[in-house]
Amino acid sequence: MVSSHLKRRLKYLRLALVEHYRIINANPLSRFGFWVIVVFTLVALFAPLIAPYDPWEMVYDSEGNFAALQPPSWEFPMGTTHLGYDLFSQLVLATRTTLLIGATSGLISIIIGANIGLIAGYYGGKLDEVLMRLTDILYGMPFLPFIIVLIALFGRKLEFVILAIVLIIWRTSARVIRAQTISIKQRQFIAMAKARGASDFRIIYKHILPNVLPLLLLYAAFNIAWSIITEASASFLGFGDGETISWGGMLYELWLSGKTRVAWWWFASPSVCIILLVTSLVFVSRAYEEVANPRLRKR
């Protein structure tokens, strides 16, 4: 019995995955975005195996010369910095940081935002008032300065960067999910769940949550994209974790070196990566948006 139950669960899981793949595969842009994300994820997972050097290791070319500020070549495919660091290795290892920060703060913020939205929307009244005024206050905060102040306050460490991003980025998802919750809680099947003696907890998480799921996935993707941009911006301004390399951090080092006008290859690769990853996330979320908002669908 247990094994047949498990088998059925696995079958549902497989069906769900097929369904997600179908959503993504439905248009060429989201398909492209999906594979870009897959490649970046693989790079992040196997970064230490892929990167030929340490990010802050001075490198020498095959003739034994110190390789400082080299443009891209066969030996150093993305060139080197003025201190002779290999940019390819930096980029690969930075992918790991960027994805880690993006995924963690994106996911934590959607969890916080979804819960606040569900609770405010479902209970309404004073609780809703308090939570939504809190959201309004956060909306009043200028985005990047707020994060910079927080990081300056907490310290330049990876976990604090994540915390700072999470603290502000949940606001949009909370608002949107609250609105959707209010619309769903008025539907008949919620009244019916109440009549069946379902607790508030069960109504919120078992009956409302699955109905806001498409929207939630959409905002999860947005939050991840925004976290990546924010982390890059903060790092570029010197408010990243000094111990780990990130794409924004690479641009920061370029800025500090003063070689901005000379070393085009130095800013090219991290910038392209940021743009590529963020647009890919937007493309994929766009596919989910079509599910959440049928008006966008092609007629």
Place this chain on the structure above:
Amino acid sequence: MAATTEPVLSIRNLGVAYETSQGPVHAVSDVSFDVGADEVFGIAGESGCGKSTLIRSLLRLLPNNGTMTAERCTYKGRDLMAMSDEAFRSTIQWQEISLVPQSAMASFNPVYRVGDQIIESMRAHRRMGRAEAWERAAGLFDVVGLQADLLRNYPHEFSGGMRQRAMIAMALSLDPGLIIMDEPTTGLDVLVQERILRRIREIRAEIHSAIILITHDIAVIAEMSDRIAIMYGGEIMELAPSVDLFENPHHPYTLGLENAFPSIRNVGKDLISIPGSPPTLVGPVESCPFEPRCPFRIDGCAAANPAVVDVGDGHQVRCLQTGDVARMRTLAREKSTWRS
């Protein structure tokens, strides 16, 4: 067998008021009745007469601006008014009082299979295993005349009649003492309606639940109920055993209602409607709610809300002119009487 004589549900002077910007709206006032075990108690009335509010208050599903008051409201001797929401939810709701809602179409959560929704309440309230609950759900589907393998389907794959039957199966799932059916056949075509009503009648023989049947369809209620309450303006105007109500109606509103329904015995006869529209119910109840539309009104009708009069055999009427019923019945058949 004391249990069969003791009422399942006993209500005295139940009232529901909604707080609105125009002041309190008395959607239900001064409602009293008992529902016996195994009894089908019908409540009939036009839209806005308070019948849905009444059952919502019994199930504690009133919106936040609604408050319920009652001198007495007991279920099998247990005082429902004194019970906390949490106690009500964990002991009474669905396990003892279940609901077949007005629109079964929208009453299933679209993201879950019908079967999963039926076993959800069984597992939550009775701590049943999944397999056991599923088996019971299959049995219930058999009772309402649906194939057990339909349990694996989603609500959108069901037709209207199937969904309504699935709802009835769901309402039966915990062997409740009382099932409230709120317009169970509204919105279904007559054939499906007939099939569902037949099914409900068959189920009655198998289960031991009392049923409160709410409808605006006099024909349905006449066919199904043991006793009928006619509601108007939030109050019960007349309450009587079904046969008695139709053979021996007392209240002018009931007389008007019976005129307004087609009868198979008088084919071709013009239907007579009651002129005017239902009251708004804003403000305190100070007169008979039917007074403005009543062709038999006398001076006392507007002065105070008439008390309930017992005219024998448990036949209750809220009217001042119960003594003059023979004249009213003759006049009520004339179309000219109902012209305001």
